Amino acid sequence: MKITKAVFAGSSEKLSDRPKARLHEFAFIGRSNVGKSSLINTLCGVSKLAKTSATPGKTLLINHFLINDSWYLVDLPGYGYAKISQKGRERLTNMINTYVSKSEELAVLFVLLDSRLPIQKIDLEFLMALGEAQIPFAIIFTKGDKLGKTALANQIEKNKKTLLEYWEELPPVFVTSSESGLGKEEVLGYIEEVLQMMKEN
Numbered sequence: 001m002k003i004t005k006a007v008f009a010g011s012s013e014k015l016s017d018r019p020k021a022r023l024h025e026f027a028f029i030g031r032s033n034v035g036k037s038s039l040i041n042t043l044c045g046v047s048k049l050a051k052t053s054a055t056p057g058k059t060l061l062i063n064h065f066l067i068n069d070s071w072y073l074v075d076l077p078g079y080g081y082a083k084i085s086q087k088g089r090e091r092l093t094n095m096i097n098t099y100v101s102k103s104e105e106l107a108v109l110f111v112l113l114d115s116r117l118p119i120q121k122i123d124l125e126f127l128m129a130l131g132e133a134q135i136p137f138a139i140i141f142t143k144g145d146k147l148g149k150t151a152l153a154n155q156i157e158k159n160k161k162t163l164l165e166y167w168e169e170l171p172p173v174f175v176t177s178s179e180s181g182l183g184k185e186e187v188l189g190y191i192e193e194v195l196q197m198m199k200e201n
Helices: 036-044 086-102 121-132 149-164 184-200
Strands: 006-012 025-030 062-067 071-075 106-114 137-142 173-175
Touching (some): 036 071, 086 106, 121 137, 149 173
Parallel strands (some): 025 106, 106 137, 137 173
Antiparallel strands (some): 062 071
16 A cells, blocks of 8 residues: 555544544554654655654644545554643543544554563553453554664564463564654555455455
């Protein structure tokens, strides 16, 4: 798949405030500062589509981008650390949980994890909750250019083993880099496959 058109379609806090056109949604989420906005920009080929920031917790609303006039890429707020109040964090958690559990258009939720680190407790808890709620998700290990090839492969293998302690089978797993474009074709190819399957069903 090639993204030829990516347009900001609106920000919302409630499901009812989403863009009116009901299209399949592919959402992206991860811990604050995992490289989510950079990856979205790389996938879309637009450098400033999603706002990137050195400050964790920049995305505070649910942002919809209309892709190729046919589906939405959804940028969700990060979970975990953000420089906002406890009340603000609770609001974000409720916003994320409501969207993930109640959006009937959600086709796949991409959960972003930092490829350089072991699986963090907060990530594991989030993934376990998705599994229990039977939310369709895939995993993207970001920042795949930050380690050498061998170190990267070893860390990804360790992380897969950790996940297999909780699941018999892993969901689709991708390794990406916003710097080099690593994994871009694979992620877009997977989205195309899912869209095709939904068309046929």
